[in-house]
Amino acid sequence: MKVLVVDTALGLCTAGVFEVEGDETRALGLRSETMAKGHSERLAGFARDAMAQAGLAFGAIDRIGVTVGPGSFTGLRVGLAFAQGLGAALGRPVVGLSSLDALAASAPSGPAAALIDARRGQVYARFWRDGVPRGPAEALSLEAAAERIAAMEAGAVLIGSGAGLFAGAFPVLTQRPLAGAAPEALALLTAAADPASAPPRPLYLRAPDATPPSRLPGQARPARPS
Structure with a gap:
């Protein structure tokens, strides 16, 4: 299976x-750069260059995989819009991939x-053992996450x-503060995903920081009860 992976969430x-054949992947073309913003200006060019490197139209x-979060609100929507638009144009399935x-x-x-x-004293987290999740993805306080990490087995890896x-708290554990997922991992998840159960929709674990206004401009404030 030939897959195109897109990641702009982190x-x-x-x-x-x-x-992708079974558990084996072979990179045909790849563009990946550390980028905090500006994904919308670069993503289409990256995809074009990756396809050109692969020598493919x-x-x-066969399938497109795109990260759906948790992550940057703007970044993940850039990736989703691009992947869904390309999938619609090509008539190919698009699957959503959890960043965690x-x-x-x-x-x-x-x-x-x-x-x-996740800033504000929180992390988005999911815990795994031998490739099997030990629970759902969660937004945890740093304190709650530290308690969960302290209970992990020796040799555990903290990644992301x-x-x-x-x-400082867990120097004996291996730490890999990656800026994003490995493209090869994205490719394997894309090939393994069921399009029916992995829709390309944003995954949010926390309410947005901004909230809509409670009244329209010029609208009078509601009267306070006496």
Whole structure:
């Protein structure tokens, strides 16, 4: 299966073309750069360059995978819009990939915690053992996450942008503060996903920071009860 993977949810802008057979992947074309913003200006060019490197037309792609979060609100929507538009134009299925699951798939086998720095004293987290999740993805306080990490087995890996937040507390654990998931992991998840149960929709674990106004401009404030 030939897949195109797109990742703009975290600190990378990635577009890659892979051949996937079972548990094996072969990179055919790849563009990936560390990027905090500006994904919308670069993503289409990255995808074009990756396809050119692979020597393929877009019509050769069997499936598209795109990260859906948790992550940057703007970044993940850029990736989703691009992947869905391309999928519609090509008539190819588009599957949504959890950023946390993709990070965990980027870690060596064994116990792992995928951690994304969510700011405001929180991390987005999911805990794994031998490739099996130990619970759902969650938004946790740093204190709650530290308690969960402390209970992990020896040799556990902390992976993702939130790993460095616990460096001093757990020096015996391996820390890999990746800016984003490994493209090869994204390719494997894309090929394995069921399009019916992995829709390309944003995954939010926390309410947005901004909230809609409670009244329209010029509208009088509601009277307070006497």
